[in-house]
Amino acid sequence: MFENEEKTNIESLGEFGLINHLTRQFNLNQKTTIKGVGDDTAVIDFQGKKTLVTTDLLLEGIHFDLSYTPFKHLGYKAIQVNLSDIYAMNGTAAQVTVSIGLSSKFTLEAIEELYEGIYLACEKYQVDLVGGDTSSSKQGLVISVTALGYADEKDIVYRNGAQEGDLIVVSGDLGGAYLGLQLLEREKLIYLENPNIQPDLEGKDYIIERQLKPEARRDIVQLLKDQGVKPTSMIDISDGLASELLHLCDQSNKGCNLYEEKIPIDPMTYETARQFNLDPTVCALSGGEDYELLFTVKQADYENLKNLVDISFIGYITEVAAGRNLITKTGTVHPLTAQGWNAFKNE
C-alpha cells in the first residue's frame, strides 16, 4: 500500500512537477551559467575559453547494483565519474545535465535521495545542474549525465602529448574501488543465501567508499597549477591503470616502463586482495573505477612535484619500439596488457 501511495505521488507530480520538486534546492554557483533549467536549452558563457563536454550512461544491473548501492551514493558517483573526465583534460568543471528514467518500483523518497547525492556533488564541486529530465522507464533505473567544463587552450592536456623520457605519475592509490566491489558482491551472495546474516564490512570503510563514493581529483588539477606544472598527457582511471596507460601510449605513439613496486596500493586494499586470493597489483592494474588521474610530466618538473604526498611516480615514457612494459618487483619484464572493465562482459 505504502509503495502504491508513493507511486501515485510521482505520477501526480507529473514530469514537470517531479523535476521541479527534485531540483528545487539546487543553486546556480557558476558565473558561467547564464540560464539553467527552464528553457529549450541551457545558456553558458565560457568567455572565450574552450568548451569541454563528456557524457556517461549508467544502467541498473550493468553499471550499478541497487541491492548494495545507496541512492544517495549513486547520485553522487554519477556526477563524479563525469567531472573526473573534465579534470582529466586539466579543465574546470562547470555544469551538468542529468536525465533519469524510472520504473514504477521506485518511491519518491528513493529518487529524492538520488538527487540529494547529485546535489551534494554539485555543491561540493561548484557545478550547476542546468538541464535534463525525468521519464518513466521499462528498464529499471537509467541515469544519463553530461558534464561541461572549460579551459584556456594553452592549459588543455590531451592524451597524445607524452614524450620520451617523461615521468608517469598517478594520484592517490589504486585497486581499492575494485576490492570494495568484491566485498559488496560477496556480502550480497551471503545475504541471498541467508538473509539473517548481517553484512560483514567492519573496518572496510575506505575501500567500500572508494567503490560507492569516489571523488574526482579536482584537487590534483589545482595542485599541479599551484606548482606551475602542466602535464604532457593525462587521463582519468576508470578502466584500470594498465588500460589507461596503454591509451596514453597509443595516442602519443610511445612506449613505457611501469614499475610494479611503485604502484600505490593502500594497505587495506592489499590485505583485502590477499583475503580474496587476488594479486593486489593485478587489482590496481585492471580493477578500474578508482577515478584517479594518470599523467605524464617532463623530467624537469620532478623537483616541483617530488614532495607532494598524494602523487606517485610509477615509471617513464620510452620510444614506441621499446614496447609497453611492466617491470615486476623481482625485476622481470612483462608486456603490459589491458584487462580493463569491459561494458559487454555482463552480456
Add this chain to the structure above:
Amino acid sequence: MFENEEKTNIESLGEFGLINHLTRQFNLNQKTTIKGVGDDTAVIDFQGKKTLVTTDLLLEGIHFDLSYTPFKHLGYKAIQVNLSDIYAMNGTAAQVTVSIGLSSKFTLEAIEELYEGIYLACEKYQVDLVGGDTSSSKQGLVISVTALGYADEKDIVYRNGAQEGDLIVVSGDLGGAYLGLQLLEREKLIYLENPNIQPDLEGKDYIIERQLKPEARRDIVQLLKDQGVKPTSMIDISDGLASELLHLCDQSNKGCNLYEEKIPIDPMTYETARQFNLDPTVCALSGGEDYELLFTVKQADYENLKNLVDISFIGYITEVAAGRNLITKTGTVHPLTAQGWNAFKNE
C-alpha cells in the same frame, strides 16, 4: 542461430571496437570542433559565443516502439529532437554526443542502421558526433543524446520575452505526428490480432513521416535571420501547441488569444483525425512531437513575414489578466489548457 552469431559479433568487438566500428564514417564538419571522440572530453571552440546545451533520454517502450519504428528513423529522430531545442533558442547546432544501451536481442546490423540514421541527421544538419559510448543493457534500447550549439548573446531567444501585442507565429503544420502515431498503433494492434494482414498505410506517407522522421526547423531560424526578424520568444513544439504556448505565456507573464481557424493543419492530418473520430484541432493543440517552432514577433515585423509560405500567424499576446484563450471557429472563447504528452502516462 543467426541472432546468436550477431550477438557474438557485438561482444567480440568490445566497447571500444563497437563504437569505433559504428562511428568510422562520421566526419567532423564543424570548424568549432577542436577534438571529437577519443579523449576524456570533446574540446569545442565557440569563439566567444554562448554555449547552448540540451539533452534527451529516449527509452524503448516509453518514447519509441520498435515494432513499427525502423532503427534508421529512430537514430535520425533522436538527433532531430535535440537539434530542435537548439534552433528554438535561435542558435546554431554544432555537436552531439550519443550514448546507447543495448540488450542482447539486438543484432549488429540493427545498431548499424541506428547509427546510419544518426549519421544522416548529422551530415544533413552539419553537426559533429563528438562523444558518447555504447554499453550493454539488461532490457531494451536506451538512447541518450546531448546537443551543443552556439549563438551570439544578442541573437538568443528565450521563452520569457513575449510582449503584449506581439503576434504568435508557428512554422509548418500541426497534429500530423500525433495522427501518424495513431495510425501506426492501430496497424500494430491489427497485426497482433492477425499477423497475415498487411499494414494499410497507403497514402499516409506524410503523417507517418511526421511521426517517424521529423525535421528540426533550422530553415525557419535562417529564414527569420534573412528577413531581419528576431522573435521576442520562442519554443519548439514537442508536447503540443497548447502546452508550449502556455510555457511562453507563463515565462513571459502574459496572456494570449489563439484563433482555432488560424492553426495550420495539413489536409491529410485533418482527414485522418476525422477517420479516428478525433477533433483535428485537439490533435494540433495536444498531439505533440511536431517539432515545429512556435514564436512571437513584434507587430512591426508582420510586413517582413506575411508573404512567407511556411509560417502561420495564429494569434497574439495579451496582458496576463486577459487570460490564455482559444477562440473557436464559431467565435466562442475557451480557456487554453495543456493536455500535452506526459512522460508518466505510460506508467
